[in-house]
Amino acid sequence: xxxxxxxxxxxxxxxxxxxxxxxxxxxxxxxxxxxxxxxxxxxxxxxxxxxxxxxxxxxxxxxxxxxxxxxxxxxxxxxxxxxxxxxxxxxxxxxxxxxxxxxxxxxxxxxxxxxxxxxxxxxxxxxxxxxxxxxxxxxxxxxxxxxxxxxxxxxxxxxxxxxxxxxxxxxxxxxxxxxxxxxxxxxxxxxxxxxxxxxxxxxxxxxxxxxxxxxx
Amino acid sequence: xxxxxxxxxxxxxxxxxxxxxxxxxxxxxxxxxxxxxxxxxxxxxxxxxxxxxxxxxxxxxxxxxxxxxxxxxxxxxxxxxxxxxxxxxxxxxxxxxxxxxxxxxxxxxxxxxxxxxxxxxxxxxxxxxxxxxxxxxxxxxxxxxxxxxxxxxxxxxxxxxxxx
Numbered sequence: 001x002x003x004x005x006x007x008x009x010x011x012x013x014x015x016x017x018x019x020x021x022x023x024x025x026x027x028x029x030x031x032x033x034x035x036x037x038x039x040x041x042x043x044x045x046x047x048x049x050x051x052x053x054x055x056x057x058x059x060x061x062x063x064x065x066x067x068x069x070x071x072x073x074x075x076x077x078x079x080x081x082x083x084x085x086x087x088x089x090x091x092x093x094x095x096x097x098x099x100x101x102x103x104x105x106x107x108x109x110x111x112x113x114x115x116x117x118x119x120x121x122x123x124x125x126x127x128x129x130x131x132x133x134x135x136x137x138x139x140x141x142x143x144x145x146x147x148x149x150x151x152x153x154x155x156x157x158x159x160x161x162x163x164x165x166x167x168x169x170x171x172x173x174x175x176x177x178x179x180x181x182x183x184x185x186x187x188x189x190x191x192x193x194x195x196x197x198x199x200x201x202x203x204x205x206x207x208x209x210x211x212x213x214x215x216x
Numbered sequence: 217x218x219x220x221x222x223x224x225x226x227x228x229x230x231x232x233x234x235x236x237x238x239x240x241x242x243x244x245x246x247x248x249x250x251x252x253x254x255x256x257x258x259x260x261x262x263x264x265x266x267x268x269x270x271x272x273x274x275x276x277x278x279x280x281x282x283x284x285x286x287x288x289x290x291x292x293x294x295x296x297x298x299x300x301x302x303x304x305x306x307x308x309x310x311x312x313x314x315x316x317x318x319x320x321x322x323x324x325x326x327x328x329x330x331x332x333x334x335x336x337x338x339x340x341x342x343x344x345x346x347x348x349x350x351x352x353x354x355x356x357x358x359x360x361x362x363x364x365x366x367x368x369x370x371x372x373x374x375x376x377x378x379x380x
Contacts, residue, residue, distance in 0.1 A: 008325045012344040028226045031262040037289035105260045110357030210335040
């Protein structure tokens with residue numbers, strides 16, 4: 001094998017690869033093209049993850065939806081919770097920025113991969129945190145409904161049709177639907193997220209573990 | 217100033233483009249992907265160029281960026297693979313320079329190398345470019361001992377591919 005590899009080496013070094021040589025103009029054009037590296041994708045997806053949930057609150061229909069919190073009497077607690085959420089989010093954005101800046105193509109391969117994975121982990125932790133916050137909100141809503149003594153008041157538009165149903169039954173129905181909706185929403189968001197990153201980083205992770213597990 | 221830098225960069229890359237073509241040849245299977253990867257490497261080189269100091273040779277400096285792009289940053293796009301056509305062009309070996317057995321041997325070797333995983337290819341690439349183990353270990357971020365062990369394993373792997 002060594003002989004064959006040596007033969008290959010001689011050929012390799014002699015070889016002018018039989019591909020069309022690029023001209024000065026062609027290369028010059030290339031340097032202004034947009035990169036499509038995974039680092040760039042991680043940046044784009046992360047910015048979306050940080051901003052999209054907050055943009056949702058700007059939609060009028062979402063704002064109307066917020067009124068329900070008032071009606072079931074948990075808006076005070078939710079305000080405290082969202083203040084806390086923003087604080088943590090800023091911490092994550094800062095961490096992400098710091099890690100992202102550390103990524104350099106001039107690093108050795110192993111370090112480069114390690115830093116990309118670390119950067120991605122910051123976002124992963126943020127997503128896990130966000131999803132838990134959704135769950136906390138849902139749990140608070142369920143508790144709010146449970147503690148509310150006159151739940152029909154929260155749904156004035158449904159007053160007529162709800163009159164025949166007992167308070168107990170109505171409460172359980174609402175609690176169940178909020179709970180199920182919350183779980184489905186969280187699972188769906190988490191699923192999309194992990195699928196996206198799983199696909200994006202599959203190759204990188206393979207190569208990283210290849211470099212890391214070089215047991216002698 | 218910026219125009220100067222641009223001009224210097226493009227000229228140097230044009231002169232050394234063979235290195236990038238070699239990396240692309242190892243890591244892609246068709247002409248479009250080859251060009252795609254070439255472009256991504258060019259972009260990464262250009263982005264990193266302000267940090268390039270003249271104390272190293274431009275070509276030496278390129279190895280790291282090109283390999284890092286190929287094994288870490290580059291995202292393969294889904295494509296119909298047209299390997300046969302591509303390989304017959306890239307690995308065309310000038311018949312007059314070799315006897316037939318050698319030519320066949322080389323063809324099989326190239327084929328075998330292309331079947332290795334990304335990291336193994338990087339090692340073989342640096343080896344073929346006549347880099348010593350110190351340089352290989354530094355580029356990939358592994359110890360020199362590991363690089364040697366890995367290279368030996370690759371030789372075994374290639375042997376298995378060639379003589380199944």
